[in-house]
Amino acid sequence: xxAFLTYSFLQRALGAxxxxxxxxxxxxxFLILRKDAMxxxxxxxxxxxxxxxGLFLRMMPLAVALVFSIxxxxxxxxxxxxxxxxxxxxxxxxxxxxxxxxLILATLSRNPGVALLNYLxxxxxxxxxxxxxxxxALAAAVVAVIAVNYRKLMFMTFDRESAQxxxxxxxxxxxxxxxxxxxTIVLGMKVVGxxxxxxxxxxxxxxxxxxxxxxxxxxxxxxGVATAxxxxxxxxxxxxxxxxxxxIVLVNLILFGVLAARRxxxx
Amino acid sequence: xxxxxxxxxxxxxxxxxxxRYGPLPVLTDVSLAIREGDFLAIIGPNGSGKTTLxxxxxxxxxxxxxxxxxxxxxxASGGVRPKIGYIPQKATHFDPLFxxxxxxxxxxxxxxxxxGLSRRQGEEAAIRRALxxxxxxxxxxxxxxxxxGGQQQRVFIARAIVDKPRALFLDEPTTxxxxxxxxxxxxxxxxxxxREGLTIALITHDIxxxxxxITQVACLNQRLVYHGSHAEFCRSDxxxxxxxxxxxxxxxxx
Numbered sequence: 069x070x071a072f073l074t075y076s077f078l079q080r081a082l083g084a085x086x087x088x089x090x091x092x093x094x095x096x097x098f099l100i101l102r103k104d105a106m107x108x109x110x111x112x113x114x115x116x117x118x119x120x121x122g123l124f125l126r127m128m129p130l131a132v133a134l135v136f137s138i139x140x141x142x143x144x145x146x147x148x149x150x151x152x153x154x155x156x157x158x159x160x161x162x163x164x165x166x167x168x169x170x171l172i173l174a175t176l177s178r179n180p181g182v183a184l185l186n187y188l189x190x191x192x193x194x195x196x197x198x199x200x201x202x203x204x205a206l207a208a209a210v211v212a213v214i215a216v217n218y219r220k221l222m223f224m225t226f227d228r229e230s231a232q233x234x235x236x237x238x239x240x241x242x243x244x245x246x247x248x249x250x251x252t253i254v255l256g257m258k259v260v261g262x263x264x265x266x267x268x269x270x271x272x273x274x275x276x277x278x279x280x281x282x283x284x285x286x287x288x289x290x291x292g293v294a295t296a297x298x299x300x301x302x303x304x305x306x307x308x309x310x311x312x313x314x315x316i317v318l319v320n321l322i323l324f325g326v327l328a329a330r331r332x333x334x335x
Numbered sequence: 336x337x338x339x340x341x342x343x344x345x346x347x348x349x350x351x352x353x354x355r356y357g358p359l360p361v362l363t364d365v366s367l368a369i370r371e372g373d374f375l376a377i378i379g380p381n382g383s384g385k386t387t388l389x390x391x392x393x394x395x396x397x398x399x400x401x402x403x404x405x406x407x408x409x410x411a412s413g414g415v416r417p418k419i420g421y422i423p424q425k426a427t428h429f430d431p432l433f434x435x436x437x438x439x440x441x442x443x444x445x446x447x448x449x450x451g452l453s454r455r456q457g458e459e460a461a462i463r464r465a466l467x468x469x470x471x472x473x474x475x476x477x478x479x480x481x482x483x484g485g486q487q488q489r490v491f492i493a494r495a496i497v498d499k500p501r502a503l504f505l506d507e508p509t510t511x512x513x514x515x516x517x518x519x520x521x522x523x524x525x526x527x528x529x530r531e532g533l534t535i536a537l538i539t540h541d542i543x544x545x546x547x548x549i550t551q552v553a554c555l556n557q558r559l560v561y562h563g564s565h566a567e568f569c570r571s572d573x574x575x576x577x578x579x580x581x582x583x584x585x586x587x588x589x
Contacts, residue, residue, distance in 0.1 A: 101430065101433060219442065219443060219445065222435070222439065222443060223443035225433075226429060226433055226435055226440070226443065227423070227426065227429060227443075229395065229421075229423045230421055230422075230423055230426070230443075230494075231443070232395060233393045233394070233395065233419070233421040234421075234443075234444060235416055277432070277434055280434040281434065281436060281476070281477075281478050282434060282435065282436035282438075282439055282476075282478070283433075283434050283435045283436070283439050284439070285434070286434040
């Protein structure tokens with residue numbers, strides 16, 4: 069473990085990975101309880117188009133993806149409200165369109181190969197210092213915004229109508245959650261890639277929800293699973309020469325399995 | 336209306352409220368006043384606009400015309416939010432796996448007046464007191480989904496009263512709850528009304544369950560058919576007409 073931490077690229081990966089996984093886990097608890105677990109997957113596909121656009125325009129793909137993803141997530145929200153679509157239909161429409169657009173842009177940009185693959189499957193070990201600082205700052209901001217609105221978000225997730233009567237501006241908070249999800253997806257993409265990012269959002273949160281007797285405990289447990297998975301996943305990937313993204317997700321899955329197996333009815 | 340009731344100041348006034356869903360009129364020119372200390376039952380057949388009226392009073396729907404005054408101030412003008420505790424019809428239909436403790440559910444009521452994770456001074460004590468009033472203090476750390484329907488209702492009352500509202504509004508609060516639990520529930524509301532002076536308005540399809548406790552009746556059928564004291568309602572033509580119409584409204588009026 070000591071040797072593991074002497075490599076600066078591993079230090080950077082661990083620092084960014086821990087913060088990003090915390091943001092994913094905290095947000096994930098709210099998304100699952102809002103029956104919105106799949107929005108992570110949908111927005112990740114849209115992010116693919118954003119990355120491809122960034123590569124096409126030769127601009128910073130992360131920044132382009134961030135703007136693209138926020139715009140698309142607000143689009144999903146409006147589509148849901150206005151078009152009267154059932155459940156996940158809006159997500160399916162927007163995400164598949166994003167993938168289609170991404171594919172075309174990637175082909176047009178002529179040199180998509182390695183760069184695009186890194187975004188699809190993650191490149192946490194190649195993260196540079198500027199990206200670490202940005203990721204840590206954004207992830208901390210996501211967690212801070214949720215902390216400030218914690219009770220309002222909990223209230224509206226539990227009982228939307230009563231929350232509204234009590235003065236919670238539910239539509240404003242819907243938009244807030246949507247934007248936070250976009251930011252978190254783009255960050256998570258750095259750690260495990262577009263194809264696996266919804267795992268970072270869903271698995272630790274689902275594990276936290278398995279065992280908790282209170283909302284606070286569910287969030288703390290999700291954070292524990294998320295950070296342990298990043299640390300253990302990176303260490304295992306380093307020791308066994310495995311891809312970091314896949315290893316982190318599999319460690320998440322193992323921890324989820326352990327908690328599910330030990331689940332006992334609680335009062 | 337009896338003279339004692341007329342002396343009390345109106346807490347909430349509904350003035351000429353009309354509402355329609357598309358072309359369908361749901362409420363037409365409804366006016367009524369709820370006075371401090373009233374225990375009002377809002378009754379009427381299915382589709383008579385009871386829930387719509389409640390949602391307009393609570394600010395969840397905007398009336399097509401008319402206005403709602405809370406302590407004399409129009410709730411449509413910014414900054415006036417009626418201090419009303421609310422228990423929706425489907426309060427107990429929440430996700431049973433939702434991991435909130437009873438303490439957390441009651442604490443949700445404090446969200447509007449504060450931000451973040453920090454606790455307002457005295458909040459913990461207020462939560463405990465509210466749970467004591469409804470007899471659920473022992474269950475403070477239990478998960479809400481593990482309680483019975485009747486116990487959950489009590490916790491929701493605690494949440495509705497913890498921030499000291501002026502009134503408590505309930506929409507068919509005991510749908511699907513067994514008769515014994517219903518009686519205990521309405522006795523609790525009775526105590527809150529008579530001892531704590533809390534104004535209560537509830538929608539019910541069966542006035543017989545609550546007729547020992549209520550002081551006022553509002554009977555709605557798109558228009559306000561009757562509004563007055565419960566005693567007068569029992570002598571009124573409205574009651575006879577409703578019984579003749581086969582409405583299951585009064586199961587044991589004496």
